[in-house]
Amino acid sequence: MRIIYAGTPEFAVPALQGLIEAGHEIVMVLTQPDRPAGRGMQLKASPVKQLALQHGLRIFQPESLKPADVQADIAATQADVLIVAAYGLIIPTAVLNIPKIGCYNIHGSLLPRWRGAAPIHRAILAGDAETGVTIMEVVPRLDAGNMISKWACPITEHETTQTLHDAISREGARLMVEAMHTLQTTGQLPSEVQDESLVTYAHKLEKSESAIDWTQPATQLSRQVRAFNPFPVATAKFREQVCKLWFAQVAEGAGESGTILQTQPLRVACGEGALEIQELQMPGGKRQGAQQFVQGQHVQPGDRFF
Incomplete structure (x- = not known):
């Protein structure tokens, strides 16, 4: 399938790698603009951009997805699917409507628990017994789309955000590759509506x-x-x-x-x-x-x- 991949940090790297290895055509990689980093504050490419460069993929780094010319460039890809993993920019409804089939996200919690910016941190802080990853449809409301698949893991007293992040990133990539295989072979992805009564929000860390x-x-x-x-x-x-x-x-x-x-x-x-x-x-x-x-x-x- 023709896929636009939107991601920025290390969390988003395994899924892009998995989709490339699965043979999908990555027609565009959306990632945030290079940011100053390190002691010298030199501009540094995001981990997703670094992987995209290795594979010679088309990279697009707008500051915002709201301008009409930016949306026109995205639409010109004629993508089947938009996949999002920790992209970091708001995706307007107009962009969500561009792909022919749909938009899907890798979210680092067992939805509907911990929608929002810091789901892994909040799960540990709250003393949750488990966490995991959810593949979901992207809709205009924050992390409110239908759920396609999940992977769960226990939160032991040895787990840190780093260890859980790495496991969730890896398993989220696996689930997304599986979802795209199902979508490609059957033309549909069965999904489940989130129970709004169980929603909690993972507010950004201060x-x-x-x-x-x-x-x-x-x-x-x-x-x-x-x-x-x-x-x-x-x-x-x-x-x-x-x-x-x-x-x-x-x-x-x-x-x-x-x-x-x-x-x-x-x-x-x-x-x-x-x-x-x-x-x-x-x-x-x-x-x-x-x-x-x-x-x-x-x-x-x-x-x-x-």
């Missing part, structure tokens, strides 16, 4: 949410640390320096909130229970294991995080 409040239960703080890995990363103050907490799990222990109960392993008292910190990072330094931190900072029981 940087202010990254600060650890040690009066909270350890279960909640563990979720916060894991949900904010790899971005924006949970933070806590130690000796007036803001450090990043990359990984931590719930442990036994009690004491005044923020107090280091023991150093081997590194356990910190919370409002309820204790948090065992396993990986963290001091300002200007690299990520390190808890024992490197203890030795390098000469940490003693009774020291405090704030």
Whole structure:
């Protein structure tokens, strides 16, 4: 089939690769304009653009899809299908109406739970037992289209947004390739309407949410640390320096909130229970294991995080 693929970050790469390998004709790749990145703030191509360049695909990077000339360029592709995966720009109804067959999206949650911008983070923060990916029809309302297929996975105490992101990206790609095969061979994709009574919204993350409040239960703080890995990363103050907490799990222990109960392993008292910190990072330094931190900072029981 003739496919327009709209995606920008690493999340969207496996699906594009899968569709190419499946033999579909990618007539256009929509991806966000190159953005400044790194210390030199040099313009950098998105991961999706980098893959598209490797395969010699036509790349289109408008700042907006609203201008008439932009929509005319998209319409000229005579695409059968538009596939969206973390594109990052609003897709007007006029563009959704361009493909001959329809528009489909890879969404990183088990819809109708967690529509919106940060579904993986919100699932971890909320203590959900599972999450996954949904292939859905794209409609003008946010993530409200009919559901075509799903893949679910448990959220264990070892999962971070990064690990779930990678699994969901991989399985979403597989499901989308399967969906396009079904559409190509049968001419239709059976779908299911979302139950509006079960809808929750995954609001965009605010940087202010990254600060650890040690009066909270350890279960909640563990979720916060894991949900904010790899971005924006949970933070806590130690000796007036803001450090990043990359990984931590719930442990036994009690004491005044923020107090280091023991150093081997590194356990910190919370409002309820204790948090065992396993990986963290001091300002200007690299990520390190808890024992490197203890030795390098000469940490003693009774020291405090704030």
